[in-house]
Every structure is written in C-alpha cells, then in structure tokens.
Amino acid sequence: MADSKPFRVLPRITEQNEHFWRGGREGELRFLRCQRCGYWIHPPAPVCPECLSKDVAPEATSGRAVVHTYTVNEQPWIPTLDPPYVVAIVELPEQEGLRLTTNIVNCDPYEVRIGMQVRVTFEEYDDVWLPFFEPAGSAGGEGR
Amino acid sequence: MGPDRLERRAVISGIGQSQVGRRLYRDPLDLTIDAALEAIADAGLEPADIDGIATYPGNQDVPPGFSGVGVVEVQDALRLELDWFAGGLESPGQLGSVINAIAAVATGLADHVLCFRTVWEASAQGSKGRSSVTMGAGGTGAGYRASGFMQWTLPFGAPSAANWIAMMAQRHFHEFGTTREQLAQIALNGRRNAARNPKAIYRDPMTLDDYLGVRMISTPLCLYDCDVPADGSTAVIVSRADAAADLAHPPARIEAVGAAIHGRPSWDQWDDLTTMALRDAAAMLWSRTDLTPADVDVAELYDGFSFITLCWLEALGFCGHGEGGPFIEGGERIALDGEIPLNTHGGQLSAGRLHGYGFLHEACVQLWDRGGERQVAGGPEVAVVGAGGGPLGGCLLLTRDR
Ligand SMILES: [Zn+2]
Numbered sequence: 371m372a373d374s375k376p377f378r379v380l381p382r383i384t385e386q387n388e389h390f391w392r393g394g395r396e397g398e399l400r401f402l403r404c405q406r407c408g409y410w411i412h413p414p415a416p417v418c419p420e421c422l423s424k425d426v427a428p429e430a431t432s433g434r435a436v437v438h439t440y441t442v443n444e445q446p447w448i449p450t451l452d453p454p455y456v457v458a459i460v461e462l463p464e465q466e467g468l469r470l471t472t473n474i475v476n477c478d479p480y481e482v483r484i485g486m487q488v489r490v491t492f493e494e495y496d497d498v499w500l501p502f503f504e505p506a507g508s509a510g511g512e513g514r
Numbered sequence: 515m516g517p518d519r520l521e522r523r524a525v526i527s528g529i530g531q532s533q534v535g536r537r538l539y540r541d542p543l544d545l546t547i548d549a550a551l552e553a554i555a556d557a558g559l560e561p562a563d564i565d566g567i568a569t570y571p572g573n574q575d576v577p578p579g580f581s582g583v584g585v586v587e588v589q590d591a592l593r594l595e596l597d598w599f600a601g602g603l604e605s606p607g608q609l610g611s612v613i614n615a616i617a618a619v620a621t622g623l624a625d626h627v628l629c630f631r632t633v634w635e636a637s638a639q640g641s642k643g644r645s646s647v648t649m650g651a652g653g654t655g656a657g658y659r660a661s662g663f664m665q666w667t668l669p670f671g672a673p674s675a676a677n678w679i680a681m682m683a684q685r686h687f688h689e690f691g692t693t694r695e696q697l698a699q700i701a702l703n704g705r706r707n708a709a710r711n712p713k714a715i716y717r718d719p720m721t722l723d724d725y726l727g728v729r730m731i732s733t734p735l736c737l738y739d740c741d742v743p744a745d746g747s748t749a750v751i752v753s754r755a756d757a758a759a760d761l762a763h764p765p766a767r768i769e770a771v772g773a774a775i776h777g778r779p780s781w782d783q784w785d786d787l788t789t790m791a792l793r794d795a796a797a798m799l800w801s802r803t804d805l806t807p808a809d810v811d812v813a814e815l816y817d818g819f820s821f822i823t824l825c826w827l828e829a830l831g832f833c834g835h836g837e838g839g840p841f842i843e844g845g846e847r848i849a850l851d852g853e854i855p856l857n858t859h860g861g862q863l864s865a866g867r868l869h870g871y872g873f874l875h876e877a878c879v880q881l882w883d884r885g886g887e888r889q890v891a892g893g894p895e896v897a898v899v900g901a902g903g904g905p906l907g908g909c910l911l912l913t914r915d916r
Contacts, residue, residue: 379668382659412783413666439688439787441680442733448671457672457732459681459782471782473670484688500669 376451380498386414389428394492394499398430401468410465431468433490435460435503438469442479454479460488460503476504519802523620525765526912527753528557529878534713534746534866536636542582545747546632547591553749558762559626565597566624568615568752570608570631570870572601579638579743588630598623606773606795607816607902608870609910613771615752625757629750631871635743663780676740676819678781678904680732683821686788687734692824692839694734698725699845700820700856701738701863707850708860710888715742715866739820744866748875764915766881769896772799772909779905789825789835792900792907796829799898799909807831810911811894812880813854814873817861822903827856830898830909855890870901874910881914 381391390412393400402411404418405425417424440458456474461467474482475491488503530552532545554561573584585599598618605611608631615627660668667673686692702725708714720738728737758765772795777785784791800806807830815826824838832854833841842848848856859865859876866872877897879885893914900909 378671379658379660379673381665381669382661384661387665413780439681439685441677441684441735442730443671443677443680444730445674445676445732447673447677451671455671457667457670457677457681459787467783467785469782471667471670471672484685495669498669 375493375495377449378451378495378500379448380495383497386416390414391498393428393430394494394501397492399433399490399501400428400430402426403429410462410468412468412470431462431464434506435462435488435490437474437482437484437486437488439484440474440482442482456482458482458503470501473502474504475502519770520620521616521768521771521802523755524616524768525753525755525758526750526768526878527626527758527761527765528553528555528559528751529875530554530556530749531713531875532747534715534744534868536715536742536744537640538634538745539637539640540634540745542632542634542747543587543591545634545745546583546588546630546749549632549747549749550588550592550628550630553628553751556762557626557751557753557758559751561592561594563626564592564594564628564751566615566618566627567594567596567599567601568611568618568627568629569601570605570611571603574603576603579633579635582634583630583632583747588628598627606775606908607906609874609899609901609908610773612750612752612874612910613773613908616768616771619752619754622754625754627752629752630747631869632747633867633869634745635867636745639743666782674732675904676735677732679819679821680735681782682787682790682825682904683734686821686824686836686838689788690836690839694726694736695722696839696843697734697739697820697824698722699842699848700817700823700861701725703845703848704817704857704861704863704865707858707888708864710886711859711865714860714864715744716860716864735819735821738863741818741862741867742864744868746866746868748868748871750871750874750878763882766878767913767915769805769911769913770799770802772796774798775905775907781904784905789829790822790903790907791905792822792826792902792909793829795907795909796826796831796900799911800831803911805896805911810854810896810898811892812858812877812890812897813856814858814877814897814899815856816870816873816901816903817857817863818867818869818903820863823857823861825903826900830900850888850890858885858888858890873901874899877912881912
C-alpha cells in the first residue's frame with residue numbers, strides 16, 4: 371500500500387498541532403477546545419478567542435462534516451499527485467464555522483456537491499495521519 | 515467626513531513603469547530603477563527629493579520572481595537619504611505599502627515617498643519552475659515540511675491561490691447562481707481593453723467560446739480566469755499635498771483609503787467565503803468620504819483571478835452582494851464606454867501580473883487623460899483602485915484636481 375501513495379508535502383509537527391495531525395493514529399479527528407466555555411479552536415491557538423481562557427485541550431470530534439465548498443483541481447501542481455482530485459473546505463457539526471481544508475476521496479471527483487455529508491478517513495504518511503473525507507451516504511446515520 | 519481626513523494631506527505626484535513582458539530576463543533591480551526614475555521625473559522631482567520608500571513585499575524568501583528587490587537595494591543604487599521606509603508582506607494587500615506611505619507623508623515623517631512593486635515571475639518560471647505557486651519559505655525539497663497556513667493546504671495538494679479562490683467562486687456560484695458565462699466577462703473585457711494598450715502582454719481578440727473551451731485549472735476557474743505571470747516594475751510617488759503644489763503637473767488626490775480587516779485573516783476560515791476580506795476594506799473606504807459608487811468614473815480592480823474582481827465590484831457597492839454575475843453579464847456595463855469602465859488597461863489577466871500596482875498606475879493614467887486609445891471619454895474625475903483578494907485587500911479612492 372505504501373508504494374501506491376502519491377507524494378504529499380507533510381506538515382511540520384509541533385507541540386501545538388500534534389493532536390490534529392496524529393489523532394488519526396487512534397482514529398480521532400481532534401481539535402483544541404476551550405475547557406471553560408466549550409468553544410472549538412482551529413487552527414490551534416493558545417487562547418480561546420471567545421472567553422480568553424488559556425485552558426484549552428484537544429478533544430475528539432464526531433468526524434462527520436458537510437462540504438462547505440470544493441474545487442476539482444485539474445492542474446498537476448504536485449509531482450505524482452495526479453489530477454483530477456477534490457480539494458474541499460468542510461464544516462463540522464460541532465460548531466458553526468468549524469472548518470478545515472481537506473480532500474474528498476473514495477468517490478468520483480465530479481460527483482462532489484456543496485452540502486454533501488462526509489465523514490473522516492485517515493491515511494498514514496510517515497508520522498502524520500492526514501484526515502481525508504469520504505461520502506457518508508444519504509442515510510447520514512452510520513457510524514465510522 | 516470632513517476635510518480633516520488624514521489621507522487628504524497626501525497625493526500621488528508621479529507614476530512610472532518599466533518595460534513589461536514575458537521572460538525579459540532582466541535584473542529585477544534594473545527594472546525597478548527604470549520605474550522609479552520615470553516616476554520621480556514624472557513628478558518633477560530629483561532622486562535627492564525622495565526621503566521615503568514603501569514597497570511590497572520587500573526582499574523576502576518567497577517563490578521565485580515574487581520578490582527580489584527591497585528597500586535597501588533601491589536606497590543604495592540611487593544613494594537615497596531616507597527619513598522613513600517600510601516593506602513587508604503583512605499589510606492590506608499590495609496597496610498596503612501605498613497606504614503606509616500616505617500615512618507617513620500625512621503625519622510628516624516624509625515629503626516624497628517612492629512606492630514600488632517589482633515582479634519577475636515570468637523569467638523565474640522560465641528557469642526555476644512555477645512561481646505562482648506559494649510553497650512557503652524554505653522550498654519544497656526532500657524533507658521539506660509545511661508550516662504556518664500552508665500546513666493546512668499543502669498536504670491536500672492545494673498549493674495555489676487558484677485552488678483557494680476557486681473554492682470561494684464555487685461557493686458564490688452555489689449561493690447566487692453565478693455562471694461561468696458571467697464570470698467570463700471579466701476576462702473578455704480585459705482582453706478587449708488590452709488590445710488598446712501597447713504594453714499589454716496578450717492583445718489578440720478572445721471570444722466567449724475561446725474562454726469556455728480552454729482547459730480548466732481548478733473548477734470553476736479556467737486558464738483565462740488566472741492572470742499572466744510577467745516581468746515588470748511599477749512605481750508611484752506619494753507626496754505631502756503641500757509639498758506637491760508646484761510640481762510638474764496636478765496630482766491625483768487621495769479621497770479615501772480602505773485598509774480594514776475585521777474577519778478572520780485566512781483563506782479557509784474567512785467567515786463568508788463569497789465576500790473575501792476586501793469586503794471590510796471597501797466598507798472602510800466609503801466610511802471616509804461623501805462620494806458614493808455612483809460618483810466613480812473608472813474602476814481598476816484586482817484580477818489575479820477573475821472572481822476577485824467580481825467580489826470587488828460587489829464589495830465596493832457597484833451592485834449588491836451576490837449580484838455580481840448579472841451585473842457583469844454581457845459586459846456592456848464594464849466596457850470602456852459603459853457605466854463603470856473596468857480594468858481599462860486589460861488587467862492582470864491580459865496586460866500582465868504587475869501584482870496590484872498596475873491598477874494604481876492605470877487609475878492615474880486615466881485621471882490624467884494619458885490613456886491614448888484606451889482613454890475613457892469625458893475626463894474621468896474619480897477612480898477607485900482595489901488590490902488583493904482572499905484574506906488580503908486594500909483600496910484607494912482617487913480624484914483629479916479640477
Ligand atoms: Zn472559551
């Protein structure tokens with residue numbers, strides 16, 4: 371399997387972002403969350419922008435999301451990462467505006483639509499677990 | 515709204531531009547000096563009169579051709595004696611450097627500031643690969659790891675503003691029914707105007723079929739929605755109004771600046787992706803003047819990607835939010851003889867990616883009736899300039915001395 375993976379530029383892991391990039395090892399999509407008011411923080415920051423508490427800690431989300439917007443990339447920007455592929459911004463149900471940029475995988479790139487229900491699936495690259503999203507099915511109630 | 519607005523103490527007294535083209539293979543400092551000396555002479559000044567420099571982004575470790583000339587190279591080449599200078603990426607877009615200069619002369623820190631932006635991306639692409647792709651400082655060799663904002667996009671194969679703006683456009687298409695045929699008018703209008711601009715890089719006619727048939731880059735943006743990497747330098751002189759009274763020609767007055775960013779400064783965390791950050795800059799601009807969009811005679815609005823121009827048109831109030839598609843449909847309204855002539859030099863899509871400064875240069879050309887074949891008729895008196903897109907945006911409202 372490892373041989374079939376295309377080259378990807380990986381993130382530099384720091385104390386601040388490790389929970390996000392390595393949560394996939396335990397199958398969890400994690401974000402920092404304010405332990406005082408419950409606000410989810412992304413990208414990671416050392417303070418809650420809502421209540422200014424510094425008591426923030428990683429927590430797992432449901433891993434479910436909705437496609438907020440997307441693009442089918444058709445340009446070969448990255449060597450060996452062959453187009454077409456879908457880049458999307460997905461929004462998590464945990465909080466309005468809790469978003470991340472990702473790829474929509476395991477479907478026809480041209481079938482992706484705004485509003486589509488998706489769920490996280492991880493792929494391991496070296497010491498990083500990249501969170502991709504795949505269609506969650508129309509029922510929308512299945513676990514992962 | 516009174517005459518005490520700080521920006522009224524500043525004017526643009528001169529403009530200059532180097533040779534512009536694809537793969538000139540000329541030293542970027544050489545291009546910069548050409549633009550700078552032309553602007554200084556246009557103002558009726560000598561290099562010894564220049565006591566400030568403002569530039570974007572300065573000399574930084576950024577993708578090839580995006581930078582390469584900073585304050586110090588120009589200061590040393592011309593042996594300028596500076597009282598004030600500033601360069602840097604973290605500003606309200608490329609015009610942030612000009613807005614800095616306006617503040618500097620208005621507060622008395624300098625009399626005449628040389629502002630410039632130099633790109634040599636076409637040459638750099640020719641020799642070092644795709645420069646329009648932001649890989650972040652440090653390159654992309656083996657072992658390279660992304661940090662900062664790029665860590666959130668590079669692992670997903672989204673290295674380019676083309677991808678990020680495409681997602682904003684897709685959301686606009688989804689929410690408001692905007693179409694590729696409508697968006698095409700930004701590119702078609704630019705090409706029509708470029709045909710009348712001897713310095714424009716692409717001047718051949720372009721049809722709607724050409725646009726719809728060209729390859730996609732990142733849906734819904736096609737090749738003709740993306741600007742053309744170029745080599746060139748543009749300079750303007752920002753002068754203290756009372757120090758410019760007896761210069762070579764009447765200056766362009768600064769009626770208002772827009773530099774605000776209130777939303778989250780991010781390509782994917784911005785609250786309403788269909789507006790971009792230029793929404794806040796445009797709102798600030800109109801809060802500082804009694805003029806309204808109906809008073810504007812010519813609009814020079816950033817088109818690093820066509821969709822950014824549409825957002826500027828909406829943000830500046832030429833039409834309502836979400837109404838940009840119908841507003842530009844058919845192209846008549848934005849044509850040289852339309853109600854709001856847009857990107858009269860061809861914009862970056864056809865005239866070349868001079869990265870923001872080309873629009874300011876063209877606004878002055880139009881206000882000073884130097885447009886030749888592309889001059890808007892009737893002596894335009896008010897011009898709006900907007901530069902930047904995504905999480906960056908700055909704008910200026912300029913008026914002609916009557
Ligand atoms: Zn909090």
